[in-house]
Amino acid sequence: MKVPMLDLSEQYQTLKGEIIEALDGVMSRSQFILGDNVKRLEKDVAEYSGVSHGIGVANGSDALHISLQGCGVGQGDEVIVPSFTFFATAGAVARTGATPVFIDIDPKTFNIDPSKIEAAITEKTKAIVPVHLYGQMADMDAIVEIAKKHNIAIIEDAAQAIGSLYKGKKVGEMGTTACYSFFPTKNLGAYGDAGMIVTNGDEIAEKMRVIRVHGSKPKYYHHVLGYNSRLDELQAAILNIKFPHLNDWSELRREKAENYTKLLNETVKEVTTPFIEEHNYHVFHQYTIRVPKRDELQAFLKENGVSTMVYYPKPLHLQPVFQELGYNEGDLPETEKACAEAISLPMFPELKLEQQQYVVSKIAEFYSK
Incomplete structure (x- = not known):
């Protein structure tokens, strides 16, 4: 018997008609960047996460990077991260010019060990990035308590955890921001790269929307150093078909x-x-x-x-x-x-x-x- 790690073909066959119709709609309207499909997905995923804002971006790695930048993380800062995670968690920190500070995990859950966090905090610490690994949320009560005590941001790496709950609370409800990946293999997967940031913060949401379009608002007027990271309409249309399932x-x-x-x-x-x-x-x-x-x-x-x-x-x-x-x-x-x-x-x-x-x-x- 052959047993694949993942088989997306049956899922596609079930949704094929709807997906083809949705893609044809995008082609017919010829609106490919930050259009109605993206707005709908941002609204639905934000509501699903129990927060006010969704910001569609090109991928989960960019979601982390833009969140860090939105939280003011930059050159000379430190960010606490687990070492047992995908590279993007720490790579995003390093790309801001900050230093990732690695700490150990809880051996039972594989998630960051909150008991190790406080000892790693210095005057340079700007944020903690708990990774909700494999689909189970980290111990957020303890992490929130530490973050409030030291006035540092929490950026939830929820690339693997959309739909997970912690004591009835959703991903994004307890952090400053939370970051999703819609890579094809994820529980909610696009047919290419895609990602999203969710947050309850009005100001940080607006800042991250500006960052994802080269830091410009209005167009061609640049206030911050952003870059090009937008969730495109084709991927959003596919995700809108999949999301209800x-x-x-x-x-x-x-x-x-x-x-x-x-x-x-x-x-x-x-x-x-x-x-x-x-x-x-x-x-x-x-x-x-x-x-x-x-x-x-x-x-x-x-x-x-x-x-x-x-x-x-x-x-x-x-x-x-x-x-x-x-x-x-x-x-x-x-x-x-x-x-x-x-x-x-x-x-x-x-x-x-x-x-x-x-x-x-x-x-x-x-x-x-």
Whole structure:
């Protein structure tokens, strides 16, 4: 049996007629940049996030960069980030001229460990970027308390977490801003790059709207150094078709996660299945387990037709590009341990139970040897 990591073809076939009609509408109107489809998506995603403003941008990485710039982060500042995350989290910080300050994770959730934040704060600290990794929100109460105490911004990296909840609160409700990615593999995915920032702040929203169009308002009058990062109409039209299905897809992902956890706990003692905080609504962008002999298991599964991914094999604090920051192996032990043990199994709403049973049977077969 072949089990892909992700299969978007069935989803497309279900929505094909609506998507083609929406794209034809964009072509017929010939309004391609910041038009009605973008405005509709911005409004709907902001309301979905429980906030006042949505700012459509070119991708999730730009969402982070523009948020940082909107919060006044710049040359000589420091921003606290987890090391166990996709490069864009820290890359966006570095591109503002600020320094990423890496801290360790909670080994149960893979999210930033709030107990490590305060010790990392200096007079240069301007923001914290909690990453809601794999679809589960970080411990936001603790993070908000620290941020208020030190008067620093919170930029939620929610690239993997649209629709997730923390104690009934949505992504974006507790941070200064929150950043979404609509990369095709995300829970709400476009057919190319796309992203969005959401916020409750009127002033920062307006500032970020200006930044995304070369810092100009009105056109050709430039007040800040911005750049070109706009969500285009074609991607917005596709996302508007997909968006009403997001909650159903999240529930299906949670159902698949429950299947995996039940099957694995019944058959494979070597595997540590995902931990979900009881106050969280986890949307399972990824179903990530911890295992011994991770690389050997991945190779075995590949030989047997099962696709997997390792998010992430090398922590950011040990990446060559950040070598000058002076971090060494052993500095963030939980992060480094996760990089050696974490592996993500196939996860998408259309995943079949028999596919999951096959995946688990092959994992069990590997450890039985």
